[in-house]
Amino acid sequence: MEVARHKVLETIRKMSNFDHSVLYKNKSYEPINGFSTEYDIQRSLLLYWAKTPFTKDFTVVGDEVPIKLAPRNSARTNLGRIDILAKHKKRDEYLLIEIKRAKATEEALKQISSYLSALKKREDMSLALLKGCLIAERIPKNIVSSAGQLVFTSYEIMYPIKLTKV
Numbered sequence: 112m113e114v115a116r117h118k119v120l121e122t123i124r125k126m127s128n129f130d131h132s133v134l135y136k137n138k139s140y141e142p143i144n145g146f147s148t149e150y151d152i153q154r155s156l157l158l159y160w161a162k163t164p165f166t167k168d169f170t171v172v173g174d175e176v177p178i179k180l181a182p183r184n185s186a187r188t189n190l191g192r193i194d195i196l197a198k199h200k201k202r203d204e205y206l207l208i209e210i211k212r213a214k215a216t217e218e219a220l221k222q223i224s225s226y227l228s229a230l231k232k233r234e235d236m237s238l239a240l241l242k243g244c245l246i247a248e249r250i251p252k253n254i255v256s257s258a259g260q261l262v263f264t265s266y267e268i269m270y271p272i273k274l275t276k277v
Contacts, residue, residue: 116235123198126172145270146248149212152268153194156208156246159272165244169197169206178229193226204240205230215247215254215265223263250277 114122146152157174160166176193195208207230209223223243230236243263245254250265255277258265266274 119235149210152210155272162272168199172196172198180225180229206242208244211247214249220257
């Protein structure tokens, strides 16, 4: 979704009340005993946002937010999707959440970095503080270390919605 600069705050306010249940429209309503896909983790985070450590300071702006990425050494533009984008309730600050099912890898950190770089190039976010967060079921120590060096936060998630900062 693209929004004119002068309508960003109005749109964020409207989106904060958005019913995210459309994420699982036409999906099975059978109960699950764990996360089968990244989508399941994303759905849990959105449905139980109030139980996350982010709820105090951030409201959800959107999920599956499309972002234009300019690949290295190429004139083409690729399209990526930010799993969850949240806006700070009081400051010009955004939190980009990247979700990985099972074990996180260095590729996830590269993905967060490229998304943050693309957001920084947007006129409406060029002056904002942008933060990255990795959420996965398992995050190896080397990935936690690399995430820390990049100043990203990282959380391991357990079904249904237990987040542990690592």
